[in-house]
Amino acid sequence: MALRQIRIQGDAVLEKTCREVKEMTPRIRELIDDMLDTMYDANGVGLAGPQVGVLKRICVIDIGDGPIVLVNPVIVSSDGEQTGDEGCLSLPGKAGQVTRPNHVIVRALNADMEEIEVEGETLLARALCHEIDHLDGHMYTEKVEGSLHDVTYEED
DSSP: OOOOOOOOTTOGGGGSOOBOOOSOOHHHHHHHHHHHHHHHHTTOSEEEGGGGTOOBSEEEEOSSSOOEEEEEEEEEEEEOOEEEEEEOTTSTTEEEEEEEOSEEEEEEEOTTSOEEEEEEEHHHHHHHHHHHHHHTTOOGGGTOEEEEEEOOOOOO
16 A cells, blocks of 8 residues: 555546546555555545546545445435535645535445445535545636635644
8 A cells, every 4th residue: 555646636637537437446445545554544534546646436435434435426416405514635735615505315336336325414515525536637726615714623
C-alpha cells in the first residue's frame, strides 16, 4: 500500500468521466487500498478515483463508522435537502455552502464485486453525492452558493 498524489482542482483528470470497472484485479485492489491510505493520511472523509489520477468508477468513504468501498456507484434514490459547508481534498483549505439531498440510496459493488446498497443521511449522504460527482467529472465548486472561504483547522 502506498500514498497517492491527490490531484488539485485545475488538473484536467478531475473533469473527465470515469469508466466502469468490469472485474476486480490485483491492481484495482491495490488502488482501493492506496485510496483508503491516502484519504486517511489527508484527514478526508472521501476520495474518488480521479482525485488520484485514475479514471475508474471507484470511491472510498469513511465518515467515522469504518470504510465504505464503492465500485460503479449509482444514486438510485434521493430526498430531502441539507445545506452546509463542503470542502474537498482536491481544493485544500477552501470550503463553500452546498445544498445536497439529506437522504440518498446508492447501489454499487463492493471490493468483492458483490452488489450492495448504501443508505446515507446527513454527512454520509453529502459524501456519497460528492464522491459520485467526482466520478462524473464534477467538483463541488460548481454547486457552491456564494463564494468559497478559507478553512482553518484546529490542532488536537
